[in-house]
Amino acid sequence: MRIEVGTPEQMEALGRRLAAMLMPGDILLLNGSLGAGKTLLVSGIAQALGVDVQVTSPTFLVVRSYEDGLLPLTHVDVYRLSSTAEFNDLELVPDTRDGVLAIEWGDAVRASLPEDVLSIVINAHEDGTRTVTFSREGQWANRSLEELAK
Ligand SMILES: Nc1ncnc2c1ncn2[C@@H]1O[C@H](COP(=O)(O)OP(=O)(O)OP(=O)(O)O)[C@@H](O)[C@H]1O
Numbered sequence: 001m002r003i004e005v006g007t008p009e010q011m012e013a014l015g016r017r018l019a020a021m022l023m024p025g026d027i028l029l030l031n032g033s034l035g036a037g038k039t040l041l042v043s044g045i046a047q048a049l050g051v052d053v054q055v056t057s058p059t060f061l062v063v064r065s066y067e068d069g070l071l072p073l074t075h076v077d078v079y080r081l082s083s084t085a086e087f088n089d090l091e092l093v094p095d096t097r098d099g100v101l102a103i104e105w106g107d108a109v110r111a112s113l114p115e116d117v118l119s120i121v122i123n124a125h126e127d128g129t130r131t132v133t134f135s136r137e138g139q140w141a142n143r144s145l146e147e148l149a150k
């Protein structure tokens with residue numbers, strides 16, 4: 001499934017639509033170049049979950065958790081982690097089973113994750129638009145993404 005996103009506002013709106021279909025234990029892998037819009041998409045998810053604060057990049061803190069929304073949301077950026085072992089030591093996968101785990105640069109730790117993930121790749125184009133490609137892995141294959149296109 002591919003969605004064309006024209007503006008930052010549309011990227012957040014896409015995140016809000018995605019949030020509506022999320023369930024406890026869901027893992028989202030976000031990939032795409034620096035500044036592609038990964039954090040903005042997570043910000044839209046957080047808005048729809050009713051998280052009260054603005055989501056910012058966790059690049060320096062690595063992990064931020066938002067507990068006050070409809071589902072707990074954990075946002076992690078593995079860009080600066082130096083090893084998969086470091087990611088495993090955070091024990092995020094077991095610790096976020098009752099919420100949503102969103103991982104920026106998630107492909108770097110793909111081998112440490114369960115099979116069931118929603119992979120999201122954001123491609124930035126020269127005119128500022130983005131193409132967002134969703135790939136359903138494992139049990140995600142049984143879930144519809146149709147609502148995202150609306
Ligand atoms: N069509 C668009 N969709 C999303 N973001 C856009 C778009 N056009 C411009 N932008 C801008 O691109 C930037 C995206 O920043 P964001 O922090 O979400 O990227 P990121 O992928 O998380 O980057 P990083 O890899 O550094 O974490 C924002 O400043 C946003 O305003």
Ligand SMILES: [Mg+2]
Nearest residue numbers: 038039057104
């Ligand atoms: Mg980011």
